[in-house]
Amino acid sequence: MLNYRVLAAAALAAVLTGTTAACGGGSSTNGSGGNSSPKTLTYWASNQGASLENDKQVLTPELNKFEKQTGIKVKLEVVPWSDLLNRILAATTSGQGPDVLNIGNTWSASLQATGALLPWDSANLAKIGGKDRFVPAALAAAGAQGKDPAAVPLYSLAYGLYYNKKMFQAAGIATPPTTWDELVADGKKLTGNGHYGLAMEGGNPSENIHHAFVLGKQHGTDFFDASGKPQFDSPQAVAAVKQYIDFMAKDKIAAPGNAEYAANQSVSDFATGKAAMLLWQAAGSSLKSHGMKPADYGVAPVPFQTANPSGSTKINSMVAGINLAVFKNTKNLDGAVNFVKFMTSDSEQKILNGTYGSLPSVKTAQGDKAFSAPEQTVLADTLASSAAPLPQVPNESQFETLVGTAMKDLLADAAAGKAVTTASVKTALTKAQQQMPAS
Known part of the structure; x- marks a missing residue:
């Protein structure tokens, strides 16, 4: 898949x-x-x-x-x-x-x-x-x-939020989260004893960029302006990327080892009960190949920043x-x-x-x-x-690689216990923008 x-x-x-x-x-x-x-x-x-x-x-x-x-x-x-x-x-x-x-x-x-x-x-x-x-x-x-x-x-x-029904029940969580604040709160309840709330594929730049794009839309940025000029280090873009990195760095609902995952290992972690939630594209067939039955998990829409959003921020998938x-x-x-x-x-x-x-x-x-x-x-x-759709601009592929790799490096910092701040995220995104070829 x-x-x-x-x-x-x-x-x-x-x-x-x-x-x-x-x-x-x-x-x-x-x-x-x-x-x-x-x-x-x-x-x-x-x-x-x-x-x-x-x-x-x-x-x-x-x-x-x-x-x-x-x-x-x-x-x-x-x-x-x-x-x-x-x-x-x-x-x-x-x-x-x-x-x-x-x-x-x-x-x-x-x-x-x-x-x-x-x-x-x-x-x-x-x-x-x-x-x-x-x-x-x-x-x-x-x-x-x-x-x-x-x-x-x-x-x-499209992306969905996959959740382990048994782990949710054991944690006393009745319904899947609809906002990111709820996902973090649930994730903390689900983290402990070798288990984590969320599985991430942090070593995969393209997977990182998919989530950055969605969070960016929810914060009000496309990462490019109307003329196709990159805006990777805008306040909205920085906030979006930091929010994703913080699942590991600040909220600690994702395992530090996830910073190295790049070959669908997060799917395996979810299927084997090492993580209770997974953000993924049509994961059903992959979960089946790992021995997880459809009755063991539920699928819900990816969360938004607020309940019942409207307008241009009502985006929860590429x-x-x-x-x-x-x-x-x-x-x-x-x-x-x-x-x-x-x-x-x-x-x-x-x-x-x-x-x-x-x-x-x-x-x-x-x-x-x-x-x-x-x-x-x-x-x-x-x-x-x-x-x-992700930005339909000629340099979209470079955007995926440069910003996705910047996020990979930030997640590696988080996994190593280094502080990930708004300033450090902005620095990484500014560097990525400077590496973009001229249109």
């Missing part, structure tokens, strides 16, 4: 400051691909299942189904998250890449800026059923505002998920578009998202009863009403 890995910011910066339309070959006169290889496609899929081999087992029958329907053979390669962005960036500069590929939706605007991806204008969207088929929040995370999407949503995700993109220089443009139509069809959306535990990105499939379990209901409601 998706938990975005550390992004290759330096490589992306090099691409964005160089030629931005390097992938414009193909046979057509407007720089787009043609149809010189109408019977084959190459597809780079991201690792969504328990292993690369598991993904092959899930996807191969569906690709065979597509071949039977269209006569087009799809060559599948499942690419691990640790390699995916660098592989994509190499393809944008060399022109030698797949026809169709998965991208993390937070990369959409950054990869859009390379000029290598097929724009999903109204004509292309019409070929796959039209814009209105897709969940609006998911489509909003498919490219920069005011531009045609650089990809279309495939798998949708719009998470996987998008499906087409390289402009594909030699089977018609087949690639047809493949996107197939993968985003109602039937395939139900099959694939049902298998992976994610949510369909098309409205009609998401409303299917197969996605009506309590976990999916909470996540779907969040995606529909209180989720926002």
Whole structure:
């Protein structure tokens, strides 16, 4: 299941400051691909299942189904998250890449800026059923505002608060927290005897930035101004980041060892009862793989700063998920578009998202009863009403890496017993902002 890995910011910066339309070959006169290889496609899929081999087992029958329907053979390669962005960036500069590929939706605007991806204008969207088929929040995370999407949503995700029912009952807590103050108070009741209130993935910069973004929205900042200029060290941004670091540094409801977690270890801690709460994207399938039964935990919306918020601060999740993109220089443009139509069809959306535990990105499939379990209901409601896409700016990937790494270092300080103050947080965020490349 998706938990975005550390992004290759330096490589992306090099691409964005160089030629931005390097992938414009193909046979057509407007720089787009043609149809010189109408019977084959190459597809780079991201690792969504328990292993690369598991993904092959899930996807191969569906690709065979597509071949039977269209006569087009799809060559599948499942690419691990640790390699995916660098592989994509190499393809944008060399022109030698797949026809169709998965991208993390937070990369959409950054990869859009390379000029290598097929724009999903109204004509292309019409070929796959039209814009209105897709969940609006998911489509909003498919490219920069005011531009045609650089990809279309495939798998949708949102954050939820997972809580251990038995541990809550033992601590005398009747309902899950709805505000952060309540979460901290509950977390303190749940901390002790080798157990902690909250599991964190502090060694993962991308996981850190997801929470900083949500807390930032709740404090009134996007980390960028309207022109796309970074504002990492604004008072609101400092307050948001410090609030997250304080779960370990001040509130002490997260284990110091969580500062080093970077490979879904927080999920394991929650599943094995070492922590009573977990903030995660569609954790059900991962918890099952660790032996935790659905009856053992509940899922609630991520807390807000105050009860019943409204307006722009009513955000408690990033719009998470996987998008499906087409390289402009594909030699089977018609087949690639047809493949996107197939993968985003109602039937395939139900099959694939049902298998992976994610949510369909098309409205009609998401409303299917197969996605009506309590976990999916909470996540779907969040995606529909209180989720926002990460900043859709070309330098978003660098933002993830620089601020996420600054938070990793601050959590390491907290774990070592060093004081984390408003001043030290501001210093770390100012340094991150100074390292951002010029737009």
